[in-house]
Amino acid sequence: MPIDSLTLFYAAVFLAGLLGIEGIYLFFFRTRKSGNLEANRRLRLQQKNPDGREVLEELRKEVRGGGGIGGYLDTKIAAAGKSYSVSRLLVIMSMVGFGVFLFLAIILPVPPLYSLIIGAMSGVGFPLLSLHMKAKGRVRKFSEQLPDALDTMARSLRAGHPFTAAMNLASEDLADPMGTELGIVVDEMTYGLELNTALENLRTRVRLQDLDYMVVAITIQHETGGNLAEVLANLSRVIRDRFRMFQKIRALSAEGRLSAWVISVLPFFVGAVIHLINPSYFGAYLGDPTFHKLLLGGLFGIMLGAFVMFRMVNFRF
Structure with missing residues (x-):
């Protein structure tokens, strides 16, 4: 199928624009260190670096992102549980957009201007949609792990351990995302933050209704006293029942x-x-x-x- 010069011109302009955006970002903004997430990223960082404060700052940097478009993309990557850089995400967007453009303009063929618009929208939309779906999966996994974390902390409290030690035990026993998120809370309390502040930071990072219940219960028991182990065990049972009902609804x-x-x-x-x-x-x-x-x-x-x-x-x- 012949390819006219106008189609080639639009293809060149489209590719040059995407690569130019990527080059500007690489020149002006930072990139994040790449690497595959293992079962518990916090423990892996602690094995490489014995300085707990530096590990905490590294984890904080990964989950909070920065400002502008780069910070927005960085936050999306972190919410999805990925650790590659924003520049790599831009490369993926460029490849997807250029591939869709070539498919529409050459194979179908669709008029070059429409192909350019659809390719640009696909290059931005598909990778962001993929990150959004992975972030939802990460929150869903966090929700599934939450009852196990509550049971672990309840058993540790019944054994006589303080709450910080109980949460640290849960952070070491559970895989990501629960393990690293609880580990950040423990490290923040270790280096001077109040319990309420550390838990509020956790609520900010993970938007989950069941987690809100846990934070409220722990905060009230911390201020007024009481049998926190029993409260956590009861909350774990309620969350398990809700999750069982949710699975039944999904099946139906x-x-x-x-x-x-x-x-x-x-x-x-x-x-x-x-x-x-x-x-x-x-x-x-x-x-x-x-x-x-x-x-x-x-x-x-x-x-x-x-x-x-x-x-x-x-x-x-």
């Missing part, structure tokens, strides 16, 4: 979620198959402005229908 609504995915993806799949079988099927309509309007209307309808269906099967309690 699985058919609705699957239907939403099928209905949303099926038009694109059928269109791609038709184009592969008969490339000239849509050829007479691609240059028609009315077809473009109908296509945008169809895309809007698909997105609206998917949103409604997913909202119908997304139960919150």
